[in-house]
Amino acid sequence: MMRNPYLPLPMKLVKNFTETDDKLVHTFTLEYLNAADEAGFKYSPGQFAELCVFGKGEAPFGIASSPTEPGHLKFSVAKVGVVSTALHLMEEGTMVGVRGPLGNSFPLEDFKGKNLVIIGGGFAFTTLRALTAYILNPANRGDFGKLTVIYGARTPGLLLYKDELAEWEKRDDIDLVCTIDRPAEGWNGRVGFVPAVTKEVAPGADNAYAVICGPPVMIKFTMPELEALGFPPERIIMSLENRMKCGIGMCGRCNVGNKYVCKDGPVFTRAELNQLPNEY
Amino acid sequence: MLINKNELAGFLDQLMSRYQVFAPVKEADYTNFKQISSGTEATLDYSNTKIPPKGILFPQTEKLFSYSCGTEGAQVQECIDQQKKVVFGIRPCDAKSLVLLDNVFNNDKYQDPYYLTRRENTILVGLGCNRPAGTCFCTSLGGGPFDTTGLDALLVDTGDKYVVEILTERGRELFSGTTLPEAGEADRAAAAAVKETATVSCTVNLDGVKAKLDTDFYDPIWDGLHEKCLGCAVCTYTCPTCHCFDIVDDAVDANGCRVRNWDACMFPLFTLHGSGHNPRPTGKERFRQRVMHKFKYFVDNYNVMACVGCGRCIKNCPVNLDIRAILAEIQGSEARLDK
Ligand SMILES: Cc1cc2nc3c(=O)[nH]c(=O)nc-3n(C[C@H](O)[C@H](O)[C@H](O)COP(=O)(O)OP(=O)(O)OC[C@H]3O[C@@H](n4cnc5c(N)ncnc54)[C@H](O)[C@@H]3O)c2cc1C
Ligand code: SF4
Numbered sequence: 168m169m170r171n172p173y174l175p176l177p178m179k180l181v182k183n184f185t186e187t188d189d190k191l192v193h194t195f196t197l198e199y200l201n202a203a204d205e206a207g208f209k210y211s212p213g214q215f216a217e218l219c220v221f222g223k224g225e226a227p228f229g230i231a232s233s234p235t236e237p238g239h240l241k242f243s244v245a246k247v248g249v250v251s252t253a254l255h256l257m258e259e260g261t262m263v264g265v266r267g268p269l270g271n272s273f274p275l276e277d278f279k280g281k282n283l284v285i286i287g288g289g290f291a292f293t294t295l296r297a298l299t300a301y302i303l304n305p306a307n308r309g310d311f312g313k314l315t316v317i318y319g320a321r322t323p324g325l326l327l328y329k330d331e332l333a334e335w336e337k338r339d340d341i342d343l344v345c346t347i348d349r350p351a352e353g354w355n356g357r358v359g360f361v362p363a364v365t366k367e368v369a370p371g372a373d374n375a376y377a378v379i380c381g382p383p384v385m386i387k388f389t390m391p392e393l394e395a396l397g398f399p400p401e402r403i404i405m406s407l408e409n410r411m412k413c414g415i416g417m418c419g420r421c422n423v424g425n426k427y428v429c430k431d432g433p434v435f436t437r438a439e440l441n442q443l444p445n446e447y
Numbered sequence: 448m449l450i451n452k453n454e455l456a457g458f459l460d461q462l463m464s465r466y467q468v469f470a471p472v473k474e475a476d477y478t479n480f481k482q483i484s485s486g487t488e489a490t491l492d493y494s495n496t497k498i499p500p501k502g503i504l505f506p507q508t509e510k511l512f513s514y515s516c517g518t519e520g521a522q523v524q525e526c527i528d529q530q531k532k533v534v535f536g537i538r539p540c541d542a543k544s545l546v547l548l549d550n551v552f553n554n555d556k557y558q559d560p561y562y563l564t565r566r567e568n569t570i571l572v573g574l575g576c577n578r579p580a581g582t583c584f585c586t587s588l589g590g591g592p593f594d595t596t597g598l599d600a601l602l603v604d605t606g607d608k609y610v611v612e613i614l615t616e617r618g619r620e621l622f623s624g625t626t627l628p629e630a631g632e633a634d635r636a637a638a639a640a641v642k643e644t645a646t647v648s649c650t651v652n653l654d655g656v657k658a659k660l661d662t663d664f665y666d667p668i669w670d671g672l673h674e675k676c677l678g679c680a681v682c683t684y685t686c687p688t689c690h691c692f693d694i695v696d697d698a699v700d701a702n703g704c705r706v707r708n709w710d711a712c713m714f715p716l717f718t719l720h721g722s723g724h725n726p727r728p729t730g731k732e733r734f735r736q737r738v739m740h741k742f743k744y745f746v747d748n749y750n751v752m753a754c755v756g757c758g759r760c761i762k763n764c765p766v767n768l769d770i771r772a773i774l775a776e777i778q779g780s781e782a783r784l785d786k
């Protein structure tokens with residue numbers, strides 16, 4: 168019998184954490200109900216899953232946890248509509264469905280032995296967190312070169328994973344640069360937009376890959392900076408978020424040209440995107 | 448083998464003991480495939496159905512699974528239809544459309560168990576087209592009024608009987624349990640003569656269309672082609688190769704079912720992001736998507752155009768937007784529309 172890709176895996180919401188001070192992003196920690204399910208859910212940073220609220224529907228979200236963190240999955244969800252709102256209102260202990268892992272992942276094999284510049288903005292930092300946590304795992308850290316993470320948000324309260332960022336600050340095997348748009352009380356870090364900060368702190372493009380996820384304006388203005396630094400389009404990695412339903416290349420909703428973002432993406436190189444129409 | 452027309456209803460009654468039988472049934476002034484409960488309901492005297500028979504394998508609305516959530520977790524009950532079916536009297540273009548849809552529901556990474564299980568259990572008995580309609584252009588897409596692609600058996604109407612051509616093992620299985628007379632020399636000659644005389648008069652020259660679409664995404668031609676389109680999506684709902692769908696929950700509290708429904712790229716909400724951004728914001732992008740999907744993207748991915756030339760989108764469009772004229776305009780030459 169073929170596997171049914173529409174059936175959700177039952178998981179338990181063990182933590183519903185309000186991530187940002189505007190309360191619009193919550194991070195959910197889910198645990199497998201059956202230990203055997205975990206062995207079947209093999210994922211890699213960059214992949215996503217459909218989260219299903221029984222009675223409301225399902226929606227795709229990037230997996231924010233890393234496979235190096237066994238026992239649970241994490242998602243950070245902005246409240247925008249039916250499913251995301253239902254998730255925000257969920258009590259800990261409730262059952263949710265998870266369908267996945269779906270899509271491709273960041274090209275970890277290509278990254279091996281290379282320096283990495285990870286650039287994120289706002290709540291699009293989810294799968295970048297997964298990637299960073301994966302690389303920082305002691306079992307993997309030696310496989311990769313220098314790691315620079317540039318993370319921007321409008322205000323300090325809108326940064327995700329604040330405790331973890333503080334931990335990363337202390338380490339010497341990662342260069343973390345957090346930045347906010349305008350000066351704010353109690354903020355001793357950097358102030359400025361991501362493109363300008365990138366120009367200033369990103370190391371050269373030699374032997375390096377850049378990974379960038381964030382709001383369209385941030386991407387638009389950071390791209391020329393990466394190009395000026397010498398990153399060729401083959402070594403700039405992006406992740407798309409087209410509207411999705413099936414997640415398996417059948418419902419016809421998420422295509423960009425002849426590629427389905429769900430099945431052939433969501434991770435693409437800039438070189439690949441240059442070959443496709445601008446419908447994302 | 449032969450089916451005398453006056454014995455058709457009785458023959459279908461026999462099949463019903465072994466299969467669910469779907470056949471064209473008259474409804475008001477059009478015909479549609481329906482599951483029949485008596486052979487007399489079927490009419491093979493029809494041009495083509497209003498809605499394509501794809502819905503037998505991929506229903507317009509379909510329950511994927513039901514669920515109930517209690518204290519011990521969620522109970523999920525899969526709903527896969529395993530019934531044996533026969534689609535009797537399907538036109539060759541529609542049979543070919545299912546071969547195209549197989550690419551989608553059995554793609555390089557995933558299998559859709561709902562469609563594929565039904566497909567596995569469904570026998571297709573075709574009916575050749577003695578008098579193709581003015582809107583038919585199947586021959587331009589590699590098909591034809593007696594094309595057998597995807598069929599398990601083909602019926603040829605020779606006046607007062609249907610001459611049966613068995614094409615596959617499954618077709619043989621269907622007819623093996625029945626008591627039909629063998630076709631004689633004269634019947635076979637009559638069938639050959641019918642095939643000879645049937646002509647599809649409308650042709651569309653598709654030479655170079657794919658090459659143009661490969662380079663024409665930003666061409667100003669798209670500024671005008673969609674102008675009279677209302678975005679009603681009738682063209683996609685009635686198209687045998689269109690497969691877009693939506694997935695929604697139908698539930699009271701946390702008990703209910705997940706359902707999929709036909710959806711269409713012609714609707715603005717189809718691609719609207721949660722952020723409010725829409726990658727295909729106007730009719731121009733949506734109309735371009737419909738054409739590109741059928742005549743370029745599908746070719747890139749599966750090496751075949753996602754159109755069988757059935758003409759439904761032409762017949763049903765409320766503003767007479769004719770895909771043949773669109774293709775001709777893209778190709779830069781005039782189509783011969785011998786209506
Ligand atoms: C690969 C991928 C990864 C993603 N990762 C994340 C992530 O990590 N975190 C995250 O927060 N988001 C992520 N997203 C985005 C997320 O999928 C969407 O925000 C989510 O699908 C919204 O679902 P919803 O049910 O809450 O909203 P919906 O109820 O579907 O509504 C969303 C918006 O669509 C509009 N809309 C919907 N239906 C109608 C209607 N009938 N009439 C009018 N307007 C309507 C509304 O304006 C509404 O604001 C990701 C998306 C993709 C594709
Ligand atoms: S049927 Fe005609 S008007 Fe309706 S969406 Fe299709 S092309 Fe547009």
Ligand code: SF4
Pocket residue numbers: 682685686687688689741753754755756757758759760761770
């Ligand atoms: S595009 Fe029109 S002619 Fe072609 S298969 Fe679909 S409905 Fe038929």
Ligand code: FES
Pocket residue numbers: 410411412413414415416417418419420421422427428429430
């Ligand atoms: S989400 Fe259905 S095709 Fe991509």
